[in-house]
Amino acid sequence: MKNDIYDDLFGKVQMGYAVIESMKLAQWKLFLKQGLGLHLADDSETTQRYRIDSHACRLLVNKGKAEDIQTIGYEVTDEHSLNRILARFEGRKLKVEKHTGEEAQLRGVDEFHRLTGPKGLGIELYVNAQTSGQPLNMLSSGFVTGPAGMGHVAMTSRLPTKVQRFYQEFFDARLSDRIHQPMAGGVMLDIAFLRLNERHHSVAIAATRGLRLDPIRTKVQHMNLQVASMDDLSNSFRRCKDLGFEMAHEIGQHPNDLELSFYVITPSGFEIELGWDALAVNESNWTPADYPNISVWGHKPQKAGPLDLAMLNLGNFRRGVASLLKPEYSPI
Ligand SMILES: [Fe+2]
Known part of the structure; x- marks a missing residue:
């Protein structure tokens, strides 16, 4: 594996989801659902999940004090490419943590690998997004993904x-x-x-x-x-x-x-x-x-x-x- 870690990964990585942290959940719901016209898939006291296409989650809003985007999730096309990226991180001795369970489910993935990126922005990598069979209920006709x-x-x-x-x-x-x-x-x-x-x-x-x-x-x-x-x-x-x-x-x-x-x-x-x-x-x-x-x-x-x-x-x-x-x- 390691001898090909520098094979070109261009075209194999795409922005897949964002995690927002805010105390203003009511305003976020008004903004994303009524303003930008996204599909609200799940809504609780502490978490909102939004869809814009077949993916189960594209925007996750968690209750918390940051008032910022905490994390960007990047979808990688296949396990082989993901392993190349992880090997590159390892080569630079960067700390990467694998997450499964509830955190992953909230993001609409089975597992993800997380590290702290430039300016402290969370960078999460995953292969295969979960999809939803529920029809979209949006004020916009569609989003380009x-x-x-x-x-x-x-x-x-x-x-x-x-x-x-x-x-x-x-x-x-x-x-x-x-x-x-x-x-x-x-x-x-x-x-x-x-x-x-x-x-x-x-x-x-x-x-x-x-x-x-x-x-x-x-x-x-x-x-x-x-x-x-x-x-x-x-x-x-x-x-x-x-x-x-x-x-x-x-x-x-x-x-x-x-x-x-x-x-x-x-x-x-x-x-x-x-x-x-x-x-x-x-x-x-x-x-x-x-x-x-x-x-x-x-x-x-x-x-x-x-x-x-x-x-x-x-x-x-x-x-x-x-x-x-x-x-x-x-x-x-
Ligand atoms: Fe821009």
Whole structure:
């Protein structure tokens, strides 16, 4: 086994589920079921499980104080590939724990392997998701999943090279492109987009150029889900607004994956980007490009008043400076 651990794993890993921890379970139910229109599969005092396709669980919301995404589950296509990844972790002496039983059942898998990833985000690996025979009851017509997975996550980091290396070294991620976005106060934000399969990116890593600041409290800045139609996008946008959820960025389009999307602030404070019509990468002719702006059009903040922006920038700056005081976790 060990002699082939460096065979290419590109295309064999996909984002499979996310675990959210929050004390605001009632708001999360309103947001995910009535706002984004997901299927609520199970609901208790401490746990909610949501579906968007045949998988038994795609989003797990657990009662707890983090107000953050705690874990991303990655589905691996077969045991052989999973063993290669585990061997790579072992080669780097990283601590990986195997979980079965109730924790696995809640995630809709028989077992999973867990380690602490960049910025302390849980990384869980599994083969074979459990499926449900129950018909979906959703306000959206469908979500795009399949072999490219359920969406992507974006994180801010003060160690962007290490985060990028983590996904490249263990999952054979490829660089899709980069965006360089000028921010308030002359700060430049560099964002690298990494793909694990044909989805343009499964992970995006944002970092301030020069002095590394991380103004984001949560491990994940946003998580993306992709809907099946433009009606789904516009109807979800309207429903979220009608329910009173604030848009971090209204509908717009990114220059690299060409996805139309909006960013809504979740009850826990991080954002969910709901998107439609992102391109799939053709490996035969793809060359990584650099783009000078994050959006071709739109993505305007809902609160665009000068006072709001000044306050936001001041708040972000103060949290950014505070972030210099404590080191960011990196497993490698
Ligand atoms: Fe995104």
